[in-house]
Amino acid sequence: MHIQIVGLHAPNAPRLRELLGPGYEVEALHAFPGAGAIRSDVVISNSVSADEATRLHCRLVHVPGAGSEQIACPSLPSGTTVCNVHGHxxxxxxxxxxxxxxxxxxxxxxxxxxxxxxxxxxxxxxxxxxxxxxxxxxxxxxxxxxxxxxxxxxxxxxxxxxxxxxxxxxxxxxxxxxxxxxxxxxxxxxxxxxxxxxxxxxxxxxxxxxxxxxxxxxxxxxxxxxxxxxxxxxxxxxxxxxxxxxxxxxxxxxxxxxxxxxxxxxxxxxxxxxxxxxxTPHISAITPALLDRRYRFMARNIEHLAEGQPLLNVIYQAT
CATH class of the missing domain: 3.40.50.720 (NAD(P)-binding Rossmann-like Domain)
Structure with missing residues (x-):
């Protein structure tokens, strides 16, 4: 299974890679490509523009936080699931x-x-x-x-x-x-x-x-x-x-x-x-324990996807 972590959370790719273990390929990207199809089983990102959403071919978009207002959900292809995570x-x-x-x-x-x-x-x-x-x-x-x-x-x-x-x-x-x-x-x-x-x-x-x-x-x-x-x-x-x-x-x-x-x-x-x-510069939630909780949750959700189990914290299902 291929997972892309895009944007601000890209440096946390090693953390997720360790949690998932073998059988999962975790790729860190500073940004989505400017053109062409975006293909991955899972995308983890705080932001997906309308243009990026139309080019996205994945099963799961996982927001690494609670807020999803920067995800262009209506533009996502049919069959894409969007989940978020709390812990903050x-x-x-x-x-x-x-x-x-x-x-x-x-x-x-x-x-x-x-x-x-x-x-x-x-x-x-x-x-x-x-x-x-x-x-x-x-x-x-x-x-x-x-x-x-x-x-x-x-x-x-x-x-x-x-x-x-x-x-x-x-x-x-x-x-x-x-x-x-x-x-x-x-x-x-x-x-x-x-x-x-x-x-x-x-x-x-x-x-x-x-x-x-x-x-x-x-x-x-x-x-x-x-x-x-x-x-x-x-x-x-x-x-x-x-x-x-x-x-x-x-x-x-x-x-x-x-x-x-x-x-x-x-x-x-x-x-x-x-x-x-x-x-203060948007720091209220940032602690080492927060990242640990969130990445453990996302790893478990990705495992659910791989095993065909119901996903947790589903907030949008593109039809």
Whole structure:
């Protein structure tokens, strides 16, 4: 069986080769060929353009992550299956909890070095910080990631509102309230933290706009670990710039660097320059344990394909 790993994940070909063992040929490609047929039993890639999809002849396209919006699924030939993989919920939940605690504890206001020169002034001018206990967090998107965030937020004594498509009541151990996305505006005024961790599609693009940001309390925190485009770019910048929104921790961005192209800033607006923005370069999920979990899962799915067993995490079947 022939497997191609294309793009950013190409350096992980040896990892997959070791997991699969003999009988599997794993090829690393920095990019798809610019023309002609693309033939392989399995393709692992974060991105398949419409042109590439029409030239693709394979049985399985495996996304090495959860998001599949960069896979041109409608252009794939009949018989192609698309699967994704999770495993990122634990590190993203830990990253999010850190962002929440940092917001309330405000450790940045203290000197980086507490030496003899700084000690007296720092001690005399100690400011009060806040606490997460008793605060309300709304989690937009309550799948694998949202539920892990909820577990940690509840352990800190926070009131958790799960915002889902349907608003259907779920486990009381995870969230105190379940509300539908259509009712999101009704709860924003009483939350101190809004966490965005929902998929990006036509229904969620720019779901958080100027109106929603204005409904949040002035000192609220927004954490985005989903896709940047769920939050309207200009509205977010203006709300933070004008202090209508207290702070934001942004780990996902509107523009990404691409090999062979001129450098770009992460946003058309200078979000990274604002003092109330914590900007990180899409790192919330990146840990050694994450890669191990994901590649073990993909190796098992490839073995299922080879053995004619049902595939796991099927998200699209081209007909």
């Amino acid at each position: 919920e634990v590190p993203i939940a830990e990253f999010t909890l850190h962002a929440i605690l940092e917001h309330f504890l405000q450790l940045w206001q203290y000197p980086a070095r507490l030496d003899a020169a700084a000690w007296a002034q720092a001690y005399a001018s100690r400011a009060q910080h806040d606490e997460a206990d008793g605060k309300t967090v709304a989690i937009l998107g309550f799948g694998h990631i949202g539920q892990e965030i909820a577990r940690r937020a509840r352990a800190c004594g926070m009131h958790v509102i799960a915002v889902t498509r349907s608003g259907k009541q779920g486990s009381e151990e995870l969230a105190h309230e379940y509300v539908a996305v259509s009712a999101l505006d009704d709860v924003l005024a009483r939350v101190q933290v809004l966490v965005v961790c929902c998929p990006l599609d036509d229904s969620t693009r720019n779901l958080i706009g100027a109106r929603q940001l204005a409904l949040l309390p002035a000192q609220a925190l927004l954490v985005n670990v989903a896709r940047a485009e769920v939050v309207d770019e200009q509205a977010l910048y203006e709300a933070l710039r004008d202090k209508q929104l207290g702070r934001a921790v942004l780990d996902v961005w509107y523009r990404y660097p691409k090999k062979g192209q001129a450098p770009v800033s992460p946003s058309r607006w200078p979000l990274h320059e604002l003092p109330n923005v914590r900007a």
